[in-house]
Amino acid sequence: MRNFADRLGEWIRDIINIFYFPFIKKVLPQETFLYAATGGSNLVLDTILYFLFYHFVIGKEIVDLGFIAISPHIAAFLMVLPITFSTGFLLAKYVTFTQSTLKGKKQFFRYGLSVVGSVVLNYILLKVFVEYFKFYPTPSKVLTTSIVVVYSFIIQKFFTFKTGKKQLAKA
Numbered sequence: 338m339r340n341f342a343d344r345l346g347e348w349i350r351d352i353i354n355i356f357y358f359p360f361i362k363k364v365l366p367q368e369t370f371l372y373a374a375t376g377g378s379n380l381v382l383d384t385i386l387y388f389l390f391y392h393f394v395i396g397k398e399i400v401d402l403g404f405i406a407i408s409p410h411i412a413a414f415l416m417v418l419p420i421t422f423s424t425g426f427l428l429a430k431y432v433t434f435t436q437s438t439l440k441g442k443k444q445f446f447r448y449g450l451s452v453v454g455s456v457v458l459n460y461i462l463l464k465v466f467v468e469y470f471k472f473y474p475t476p477s478k479v480l481t482t483s484i485v486v487v488y489s490f491i492i493q494k495f496f497t498f499k500t501g502k503k504q505l506a507k508a
Contacts (some may be wrong), residue, residue: 375428410474422444434498447497
């Protein structure tokens with residue numbers, strides 16, 4: 338018997354595939370389309386949460402932990418990260434990259450490594466856009482995330498949720 342996550346993933350995939358029209362099929366592989374839909378949804382969630390945390394939870398103030406002071410745009414990013422890490426992994430595993438032959442623990446570990454790379458890239462880009470270019474924090478976050486999405490897709494497809502050689506030969 339399949340577990341709840343598999344069934345829910347299939348249901349979400351079926352909903353997304355309603356919008357996978359024939360003209361899209363000609364230019365975009367289904368896995369990429371699913372990644373765009375799930376990643377886009379996670380991006381929207383991330384952006385909304387970032388806005389809410391930055392403006393209302395942190396109140397645009399420096400977060401002083403006693404031993405370190407964290408700028409509000411970085412603190413909001415760090416607070417949102419565990420939420421979107423979880424939703425991103427689950428959507429990638431159960432909706433997008435379902436053909437992966439790797440064990441769940443290995444996928445989770447690799448996903449964690451890919452997210453560390455994303456965090457470093459996010460941190461650097463947010464610092465540059467907000468503190469050096471003086472862009473507003475929320476648009477900076479959107480721009481930063483757009484850049485990180487490309488990195489993330491490549492890492493997830495070819496490392497985190499890599500498919501076995503037999504499945505690659507079929508594709």
